[in-house]
Amino acid sequence: MNPSEWMPDLAHPWTRFALAVVVALVVAGLLRRVVLAFLRRFALRHPRGASMIARANAPMEAIVPLTMLLLAFRAAPDEPARLIGALEHMVGLSLIVACTWFAVRCIGALDAMVSRFNPIDLEDNLRARRVQTQVRVLSRTAMVVIVVLGMGVALMTFPSVRQFGASLLASAGLAGLAVGLAAKPVLGNLIAGIQIALTQPIRIDDVVIVENEWGRVEEITSTYVVVSIWDERRMIVPLQYFIENPFQNWTRTNSRILGSAMLWFDYGLPLDPLRAELTRLCKAAPEWDGRVCVLQVVDTNDKAMQLRALVSSSNSGKSWDLRCKVREGLIDYVRREFPDFLPRVRGEMVSDVRMADADTPALGRRMTSTRR
Incomplete structure (x- = not known):
């Protein structure tokens, strides 16, 4: 062959x-x-x-x-x-x-x-939170831009889409205005994401108070922020909220924080032993960072005085636990050592009551006799 x-x-x-x-x-x-x-x-x-x-x-x-x-x-x-x-x-x-x-x-x-x-599960994690926030927000924004560009390039390979784009450019003014109004929330959140990445009003793991809710910033995406509330709920907040509205950030520069425990006691309670007990409680608590431990009288009324125990901790979670320990410890100390000075409503017994007139009803006489 x-x-x-x-x-x-x-x-x-x-x-x-x-x-x-x-x-x-x-x-x-x-x-x-x-x-x-x-x-x-x-x-x-x-x-x-x-x-x-x-x-x-x-x-x-x-x-x-x-x-x-x-x-x-x-x-x-x-x-x-x-x-x-x-x-x-x-x-x-x-x-x-x-x-x-x-x-x-x-x-x-x-x-x-x-x-x-750059792990954030450390005691001093300010730099790690700053780096993670910048990279995460910018990466999410870059991903969205790349996907949109990829879709645009893929669509432009179809001749019909190119012709539609050419006809759309003829009325670019009105079409651009309509598209701009329709895409305002999306573009606003993208721009807000870039602002947050650069200026960083919030970071990953920041402790914030948003809409009167205490929580931690758990995730920052290209359009919204997930705030983990203390009771394990999740609050979804648009990125623009943190640019346009005031909110509290407890860990903006560092995670250290002061906490207070408010108590009411009788005027006769001696303060020096109570201050010594507060110092002992703070030194025995691992949540105390050794900076502030103060007991002050901050308010009074006609029945009792209000005391404020001001203590410091390295972060807000430890501050909450320390405040509870201090409050419980001081109440237990006063109840054990000075029980007579716990706040209570007092009355004086009248030993002799003169009748205003002889026509006092029998029921009134029985009540007066009971009070004697």
Whole structure:
């Protein structure tokens, strides 16, 4: 048999196209192996980049062969043009999706790497909270921008969408105004996210009071903030709220805080023994940071005096526990050592009551007799 009878005709366009596809896939496999070996060596030398390489590996495995296939379509025959154009368009869309996926995964890996090397479960975590807040908010915003750009590039590959865009530009003034009004909440939250990342009125794990609710900033996304309330509820607050409304941030510069315990006692209670007891309670409490331990009379009325025990702690959680311990300890001390000076309503017994007149009713005489 003549070899030319069974060997493919290399001059045929479809044969050249098939060979181009095979060569592209083989080259893509070789490039994948080379890149993977290089990235493994890089990860061994730079452990911090290992997570980013692991996350970017999956989209990279799609980007390389899709790129080579797109190059192979240059050798495709001119006929049938519709079929070849549809296949090339599909490969191009897949490449755009893979590149968008790759960029999002890289940003997510960077966010995770920064969070891992800047933990916030430490006593002095101000710098870690600042870094995590900046990276998290900016990464979420960047992800949204990349996804929107990827969708825009993918849509622009369709001729009908390009024609629609051209006709839309003819009435750009009215259309831009309508789109701007419709997208105002989304764009406002994106801009607010950038402002929060740069100025940082709040950070991850900050203790805040929002809408009269005490809680911690648990998560900051590109559009809203999750505040973990003390009773395990979650408050979802738009980012714009923290730019446009006042709120309390108890850990803006540091986590140290003063706490007070308010108590009412009788005027006759000696204060020096009570101050000594407060000092003993603070020194015995692990929540006290050793800065402030003061007992003062802050208010009075016609029945008792109000005392304020002012104590300090390293964070708001410990401050709450310390205030409860101080309040309980001082009440127990006064009840045990000075029980007569607990606040109570007192009355004097009348030993002799003169009748205003002789016509006092019998019931009144019985009540007067009972009080004697």
